[in-house]
Amino acid sequence: GVAEYLTPVLTESKFLETGVLTPEEFVAAGDHLTHHCPTWQWDAGDPAYTRPYLPPDKQFLVTRNVPCYKRVKQMEYQGAETVLDENDGDGGWVDTHSSSLLGDNGSGAVAQQIAEMTLDDDKEEASRSVPAPLLERQEEPEDDEDEAFDMDEFDEMGKVQDEDPSEYIAPVVSGKSGLDDVMEGAAGGGGEIVPTRRYDLHITYDKYYQTPRLWLTGYDENRVPLSVEAMYEDFSEDHANKTITVETHPHLSGGPPMASVHPCKHAETMKKLCEIMTSRGSRELQVHLYLIVFLKFMQAIIPTLEYDFTQNFTL
Amino acid sequence: MALVPACVGTQLKYAPFASSVDVGFWYTFNKKKLEEYKLNTDPVCLRGGYVNTEDQGQAPRLSILYSAFARPANETSSPGMFSCPGVLLHTNTVEEFKSCNRKELLNSIADERLYQHMLSGKALDEPQILATFIVHLFADLKKYHYIYWFAFPAFISHKETIEEPIKTLEEYWTKEQMEIFTQGYLTIESDVNPGFFVLEQPSEECFCFHPLRDYGKLLEEQRQVCLGVADPSSIGGVPGWPLRNLLTLAHLQWPSHSSHKVLCLRMSVRRGERSVSHSLIFRVRLEPRENATDLTPCVGWEKDGAGNLAPIKLDLSASMDPEKVCDSAC
16 A cells, blocks of 8 residues: 555564564564464565565465364353453453463453454544455355356266275264364364364564554365355454454455454554563563464454464463 | 274275365466466466374365465475475366366376376475376356366275284384484475485484485385375374375385385474374285276365265355455445
8 A cells, every 4th residue: 555655664673662563573573483383384475566675485474274163152251251441432342261361360451452452443544444344244145156057967976086995084073062072172083074164364564554464364164265254253253343354465466355453553452462571571572472472462353263373481 | 192993904094185275376367367378278287285284183185375376386395384286277168177077187197297207206206296186177257156176196006904003103102202203304304305205213212314215225225214204184093195195106116015114294283392293103015906907097086075076166256256346345
């Protein structure tokens, strides 16, 4: 966008004071993340969209095929549910998983900071982005697909190929018991396959807000890309209609618009998280841990996605 | 971890790949089809990839991304992501797609792009060839409808019998041994493909990694070696597809050896710690199947979610059709 174009590249480290990152710091934090959590990898993106302030082979971070077994509504709340800031005009924030985010002694303070991370509507409109269509269900698309591709004849197995005696055919588990087994780590041991939604997560550097920015693409149990509406089922309800926007990915040409966690409050929240960590811990938060803290705080928004971001480290 | 019961003397089974296509792939294909290929339907080279870090209960997955067209298929793999070559066959009409003789198509491509390279030994130097895949595709570019079918070619001329029970590394090695192995694996030398390698264990706590090409020589020298493969499967006791073609290659290249020790390397990374304890280690014996003459015919067309041999249909008009995208934004 124009705003991005006009914003100068941040050169001076300011993350402790303001929570923002320089591109160099983003790369350092990304290197740390990929080293400790190798499911995250650097990606070069489309060469036509290479940003000069980042190394050509380190334009953004990606982790793919992250399983998402349950919808947010199916999550067990474990008694940690607290309504924060009831005076908020939007009806208050529900933080359902502060325990996972904060560790054992999670004080309300961090949850509060994250909860405050709602988009201010006025500022939002003044900035560059288009808000996502909010939770309104689209009309079901007309199902004219079957007319186009009538594939009945493929049912004759022998025609396509001979039977394969060495192929393992996994029992498919579905329904609630399957999900429970997964949550308990019991599935797979008996050779089952549990169909689940999958997400690809991208972290780009947002030059305008000078923070990392999280992008999501989801796929359903049959590997069909999820509509934005379907993806809302995996976003914490209160964030879904406040902080998720649908925009064009900065490094992928002509790709589909992707859901993204809008970064307008990221710096502020990161600054507060850094302050809390510094006050609790023995030493200052170092910048290479920025993305690990960032991903921990993203988990408030996408609580059922089991991406890896942790090392032996607690907030 | 519980393993699927697989007793000594029974036939080894392999978990097939499930395909996974990045949305960006369709965008790139649309652009290329309209601007570059047009009516030309020559096969297009692709690059795909798989991982060996899949969660338990998840199907082994072979992915193609937006960048599948751009990067060379022989790009070396890194521990964590294993790249493999593929070929895209696209038709101009849905009739061509439907009327295709899939048996013939699979046999001819597998022969040309896999079997010949196994015979010539090229697959020893570029073992990622062993995970070759095929995508057969028809795209209705006006409607943003796609119909596609993946194939992961493998040969059914022979079978593998389990000779020594399938164990997890946890049962087989000590914790220290697993740590030493993992350290060695992560710093593997560049001439060794981390997806397909030879592991030598000269002593209890010493591991050496060799390129696949040296396997025969090491066997002749009676060294303690096994075939190592990055295993996309997470299913207990069931290795994934890449091992299958690796054993076929072993059968073709070193026919005097029919018994092979195998390490199916699986890795999990949680909280910054890597674990290989759920990897599989066992010994198999290769035997020709009755009445088999040569390595064709082959198998490998992907089954759909219901277990039927059928292509996947995809309607992306909601996210790709400019008219519909506009409507939903208003």
